[in-house]
Amino acid sequence: MNTADLGLPVAVPSTALFTDQYELTMLQAALRSGTADRRSVFEVFTRRLPEGRRYGVVGGTGRVLDAVENFRFDETILGFLRERGILDGPTLEWLADYRFRGDIWGYPEGEVYFPGSPVMRIEGTFAEAVVLETVILSILNHDSAVAAAASRMSVAAGDRPLMEMGARRTHELAAVAASRAAYVGGFHTTSDLAAGFRYGIPTVGTSAHAFTLLHDTERDAFTAQVDTLGSGTTLLVDTFDVTEAVRAAVEVAGPELGAVRIDSGDLLLIAHRVRQQLDELGATKTRIVVTSDLDEYAIASLAAAPVDAYGVGTQLVTGSGHPTCSMVYKLVARADSEEPGAPLRPVAKKSMGAKTSLGGRKWAARRPDADGVAEAEVIGTGPVPAELADRQLLVPLVSAGRVVAREPLDAARDRHIAARAALPLSATQLSRGEPVLPTEYV
Structure with a gap:
């Protein structure tokens, strides 16, 4: 579209x-x-x-x-x-x-x-x-490189959704093209609103660490986000202490909390700990989203982890090491x-x-x-x-x-x-x- x-x-x-x-x-x-x-x-x-x-x-x-x-x-x-x-x-x-x-x-x-x-x-x-030589080559070389990287990441992710989040890691116009190519290659959504506007790709996004740091406490930030976006939102839980953040997130949003996002650290270990904690708190349906410098190899390494979705940026929009198809x-x-x-x-x-x-x-x-x-x-x-x-x-x-x-x-x-x-x-x-x-x- x-x-x-x-x-x-x-x-x-x-x-x-x-x-x-x-x-x-x-x-x-x-x-x-x-x-x-x-x-x-x-x-x-x-x-x-x-x-x-x-x-x-x-x-x-x-x-x-x-x-x-x-x-x-x-x-x-x-x-x-x-x-x-x-x-x-x-x-x-x-x-x-x-x-x-x-x-x-x-x-x-x-x-x-x-x-x-x-x-x-x-x-x-x-x-x-x-x-027409250069304009055709510039489009095909860029978009095919991103689509190929997206395809490999899609294979690694299996049935788990993939979110394209690389707009800030490339030229602003290339970011829109990359979102489109990533969707062709198997990604499900994009954070880039220009890509959503231009091509009808579903868009996603909630908050960054800056929103947490803006507030006096992490709980205040979670409360403000849930009040605005509802309990089905995704709360970012790695600004300070993940365990404390997950506890506060469930207390604020309730067991119907949509998802928590982890953006740093040992994702495999943290995902297992967070899943256990969420289940103990009764948030058994709360999803876990990870978004830290992922590529197809990192995604594959998390195949056995209790991860529900991946957000990928830099490696995707740069072709995962191969930014052109020559x-x-x-x-x-x-x-x-x-x-x-x-x-x-x-x-x-x-x-x-x-x-x-x-x-x-x-x-x-x-x-x-x-x-x-x-x-x-x-x-x-x-x-x-x-x-x-x-x-x-x-x-x-x-x-x-x-x-x-x-x-x-x-x-x-x-x-x-x-x-x-x-x-x-x-x-x-x-x-x-x-x-x-x-x-x-x-």
Whole structure:
């Protein structure tokens, strides 16, 4: 869900300057050389997964569609480019009428991917496709990194809810995108109200240590919060002495106290002690929430603890050690002329080392084994084998410049759960390993 679904107005600025200058200087040179209108195919992929990761998660597709739709050069932007002397007059005139009129195909949001997977394919003239490189990569690299971290944390948490709480640990705009990507990856709520407003993600939040310190006693703080938010609220109990705080919390709110939150210390030990104390006080239904610098490994270590929910911040919004997916945007095919029917021919970078790429417009499919479990990511440039025809992964996202694949955010979230469940069981191991599926080229 987004604000359009909620009927709420949101100002959408142009995304045209979310680009690197060389994209526009390439455009200018191509216009001069007469090659700008050659039909071209660009693909987004990564050569490898972050070290130790077994699968990637496609995040940010919906934001890419918004960015492409709002990639417009208004007079203010054109004036900036003119004043800086970045582009000549004819190029500025061309940009004034810019609209992406091509096609975009891609893995749907929430799908998993592997090294070489053509996560997104952009088809159009060279001129209209090349300028989208940076904005598409910046969205997919960030959101997919957060979604992958969220997925791993979701696996570690099992059925216990996850709260995204990382807004203060990243750029204010990145925080909103991170909340969205975390929801796709399996988180349930966010503390970021901008994300709740923009995307309809459920929001949560009660109080911090400052609220306790504001009052003369901890009991006074608890009383004020319960009087305002009701006995079902969550009380923060680690400002001073946890045992005393839990006792005061139950005395103030009664046995129907919603939850207590622990934000420091030995979470495993404290959670067990707090659970025992709550039960002895008759608050048997009061939940325990923990929120102290968690990542997927810390969450997994608490699997046997009486914890009911987790709040995650820094490690989530920074991709749990891998803040980018290293996706690239490469020209893989182009026509030999500007004629509308000119055939495409494969092109590819052939540099030394690991930065080579495979030319040609690609399809991708995921081959299952006899039990229906995925066993390989199959990528090809020729005809699709009959047995893989109904297993293809790329879907149309933009057709002739028109977005055709908008969907509720919950659809991407549900898709990810299903895609992850179709992988071999070893995909959910948190230990370092190779990609759970091999990539086969045919």
